[in-house]
Amino acid sequence: MDREEGKAAQSPPNLGALLANPRGGCHCCAVTEFLGQVPLLQCLPSSSIRRIADAVLVKRYEPGGYVAREGDPVDGLYIILDGQAEVSAPANTEEENRPDYVLNKYDYFGYGTNSSVHQVNVIAVSKLTCFVLPNQYGHLLQPKTIWSAEETPENHSLLEQILHLEPLEVDIFRGFTLPGAPTFRQALAAASKTVDCLKAVHSLHAIFLIAGDKNLPIIYQVHRARDGTSFATRKVEAKQKGLVIFTLIASFQKDELGFEHQAAIMPDVPPPEELLNLEEIRERRLTDPRFPMQYRNSAAKKKFVPWPIEMRFCEDSASQHKPSLNYWFRARGKLSDDPALHRCVVAYASDLLYSGVSLNPHREKGLKTYSLSLDHSIWFHKPVKADDWLLYVIDSPSAHGGRGFVTGRMFNRQGELVMSLTQEALIRRAKTPGQPSQTPRPKL
Template sequence: MPSSTRELQELLDIEDLDVNLFRGRQPSTSLQRVFGGQVAAQAMIAAARTTPGKTVHSLHSYFLRPGDTAVPIIYDVENLRDGRSFATRRVVGRQHGRPIYMLTANFQVPEEGLEHQDTMPAVRPPEEGFSLPDVLRSRGATEGLGEWEEEWAALDVRYLGNTKVGGVSEDGDRPARAQVWVKTEGRLSDDPLEHVAAFTYASDMTLISAALVPYGLTTASRGMQVASLDHTIWFHRPFRADEWWLYDQHSPAAGGGRGLVLARVFSQDGELVATVAQEGLIRKRQTS
């Protein structure tokens, strides 16, 4: 995985192969399957490359198969609609001749309109949060920690806790809640698409963990099989992914081996800049 912001920028700079056809490179990684945030970000960039003059306001996607980290991903973009205000694209990510990911994204010509938003919750600042390696150390999960830190060094993540550990408020009838501050480790360019892509990459990192909060489990807990099934983002306002953004996550329901997580994304000055939704597999393997 990218160990610096520069490597993350290189990973997201996909290659143009032909009209509406792109190739995404793979990072050096010890992961056994492609990180979902990577394929989502690369597919979104592929769609954006075909919609000049418009910016993405929503994406909806499915993770179909585990990706192979040893070979590039081919992104085939289909033009579904080009209107005066909106454009819609469908992207299929393929490896070994089979689809591994499918995305539909909608783009809009920027315009002014009515505005309102949720109020940002009262939280501790990023400086008072804990890095994820520190959280893992506190849980005694030290095996392979150095390798883990290297894999995710392109992102600065500060964990504030959840409704089981860390004192995060249950927020009324929401017992499964977790909060983290996130930004890229270094500075990005001023290209808005680069910030949207970097955010999309990071948005898959901690979400499904919120569905495990009520059970005192994590994605690394013994006997758990965890994987992202789908991923949706609505972008409300432009923001910088290299400045702190709050990931206020809660899981409204789990059942059938799946957990649903919703998240509000706030800039540090209190603007609601995006909303994210994801359903993931949270299956407990049978042990003999």
């Protein structure tokens, strides 16, 4: 059954009626939602789209009326809200160069032209309503990044730099792999940038197919599987050298009121302020006489680069053989206020130690292992702030056949369950020296 069946009759807001009878926030949200479905605008930060919604003008035309005339100055970006318009070249244009076609809802013109005047005529075919973004607001179409309109990535958290993507075309982005930077978070970022900013991701499912090359960029191709009133679905293919290395399915939902309950209870653990972070733990170990001097000298010589996620573990090292792990975490540095960015950051943080918990009961001196993620699923239950403390509760109920299975829950400081997660990973003993290396490229 379609996920929107069974609801009380609910039609999308009549934007034309709202424009005729504006009612404050309702009008603004409707305009923002419409603009968020225009492909040209979807890669913009949500703050830019909201500012564009405040700046656009409404223009109406009767059938046969000229929307733009050849030679007239380009006065802004025109976006078709309702009706149709025909683009026609001047009569003296050669036949093979005549750009005759029809513009429909969500189509646009007047942006990206190299001329300050219109090169063609645009004529209303039917009653036509357009949004017009005047030229003085053109800077809103050229943000510094996909997450921030005003600031470059260097002014923000390293995580924001990791999750930065370069839009190549509509629904196509380029990202770069970095050590310790799982790429499905970039795929989620790409999917988020093709959905209107009033819809937030509520679930994602990633399947990893073949190992990627961290020295090459990744191309993210987003497929628009569905756009509904309340939900939108995106499929993302991540490609290197023309091969799909993993796929991601993400579902987005517009915020709505509904039934609520929470059976999950946050474990009773010390607050993060009473716990040590990784840097402090390292410093203590370097001076702890219980650790061999050889280990301490070796650790002191290694360059220590802090992760972009700050972690504080709730249990001491005596618990490292349990198939479970609890720790607080938050993003380091300043994050832009885009809610989609915060969900991408938390998705990034979810996999840093996740599958390793399934190896905890099997750890022993001298054991060397390697692991690869096979699939990863996340459900977002409530809004989340990645730069506030979150408690990550991880359990591994099973490992078998070279696969480890883990489940996770994330709670905010108020004890609210904000996310649930599952993952299965390939976990194997590393090959000993002298064994022939026959590691296949495919993961499965």
